[in-house]
Amino acid sequence: MVDSMQAIFSADDYGVHYPDSRGKFGPYGGKYVPETLIPALEELEEIHATAMQDAGFQDELNSLLETYVGRPTPLTHARRLTEHFGGPEIYLKREDLAHTGAHKINNALGQALMVKRILGKNRVVAETGAGQHGVAVATVCALLDMECVVYMGSVDMARQAPNVFRMRLLGADVREVSSGSQTLKDAINEAIRDWVTNVPDTHYLLGSALGPHPFPVMVRNLQSVIGREARRQMLDPSVGPGQLPDVVVACVGGGSNAIGMFYPFVMDPGVRLLGVEAGGRGIESQKHAARFADPKMGRLGVLHGTRSYVLQDEDGQIALTHSISAGLDYASVGPEHALLRDRERAEYFYCTDEQALAGFELLCRQEGIIPALESAHAVGWLPELMSDVSSDDVVLVSLSGRGDKDLDTVMAELAPGA
């Protein structure tokens, strides 16, 4: 059975229930959007609240998560990786084994079902960086017979060509965005422009735990199935170690797999929560996407409807980011992560491209799993983590997606000219 959503929402998380009614996570979050979109956001807030309490909706979602997505995804004891480090036991939460190859489908399916069943909207627009969210949206639109338009930056289309083809096979209209940095942030700009123009019959299916309220809370709620399952699996001695993890590690772009994994553990004070951002070519190079790690460029700001940490120049213009992983290549971070960091409930580190590639190779060789370059950032942090944990600790890693889509990029990096 797929773990029910109800249990988690009745809990009074960490003292106060976030976000508040204005969509604020402490000083973060909110609704910084053109007036045209406000009614659509208010409507979305309503249907989100309705869906969360509607047993019929929950049953339908849970049934599809089980029979279509393939949930629950397994918990894998990474025995050879554990042996390799000679330290703590390492477990992997296998979102790479979900249908379409990443956690993105959890959110895409939930949102699409909500707007189709409750609002009756039949057109969906989405942005995509790595293409995993776009593929997930194209997939659920095929499943639910909805019209699907995916905006993707030219740079990302080139480096994630297989996913572009995949989306088109699934019937999506993939539109190239050649403005600005031609990556994820520009794809979001374009998706929002489409939404503003077509708002009466169109839903914007945002793929990460960011954007204006209610997206951050809605995406977190839909993705928290990852953490709920992982928590139960860890505690179940027939599947996992029979105890809670001491450390949970997840990569953080916008932060949806991380918040989905962290959230159900937030009330377990003994569990350290570690997010790993994309360090690109290093902080000094200014070619990275580590919002929390760069005190000069990473400052409080407002991007795409939400207030959070934003990489920007001295004049408040949004910085061009870099990461080997398209899915982490974004200038801002979900507002709830900023709050968890302030409250010292979660810690954030970064992996450079090089460290992520090392993590990528390590997981291939040690476990026979080709991870997405995004997830490889979580694996890539493990060598650093080893000096910070004891050998009887248990570490849980969120393996958010699989790496087939990244083979071209990795080939170019590991065997240039080959």
Place this chain on the structure above:
Amino acid sequence: MNGNDCMTGVERIRSAIAKRQGDATAAFMPYVLLGFPSRMESVAMVQSMADAGADLFEFGFPFSDPLADGPTLQAATHKALLNGTTTRQCLDIAKELRDAGITQPFCAMSYYNPIFNYGPARFIEDAARAGFDGFIIPDLPPDEGEEMEEACREAGLALVYLLAPSSSQERVELVTEHSTGFIYLVSVLGTTGVRASLPDYLTDLVALVRANTDTPVCVGFGVSNGTQAAQVASIADGAIVASALIDTVLGPNGADAVKCLARKLAQGAHGH
């Protein structure tokens, strides 16, 4: 200087609009993107608009991610940023224009992040000193506007909020209660850009807003020629024009063509 010195920014804006208020007349408010196509050319464009009959100005501050703008303004703001235009420079350009004797009210149109980064209170203080009378911030609805509203109130400057065809009665009430100077009525669902005709529902939309407030209503998004400006003048208090001017300035004989278009827009708005 012009006898307006003892008035607040809100009063100057209201007075400029009031001068043109009438059954078939409205104020003409052209948009000039500062630093585009170059700093000097944007200054010249303001002068030219003033000569053509502009009653107020909307001055665009460039931003890297203008999500409410269509292709014309996206390309133009990108160019302005490539020219090295900064928020500080935009304030300096306004000051330069005041010193050159331009007396019409100035509204700054900026996305919120550059203002937030500058520091809202400091920004308003510096903008007031540079000669600004009000602000239009497309991604700052009243729900998030508390800090700006307070600082604007203290400085006597206008914080203009927007309404759209999708706005509910509750939103119309909220926006009309909080907006000062005027209400910026977005005429269509969508981004900025030239459109062939104005929507049929515009008359009803203006009436809905008017039923809730005495604050003037100015219409923008899609107003692009003298006929449309005259149409707007027959129902609203101001016509705001941006993309059509930018498209024209980029075309052949840009400087002359844009002045000619501005004259037609002013005539349309002023009921000539």
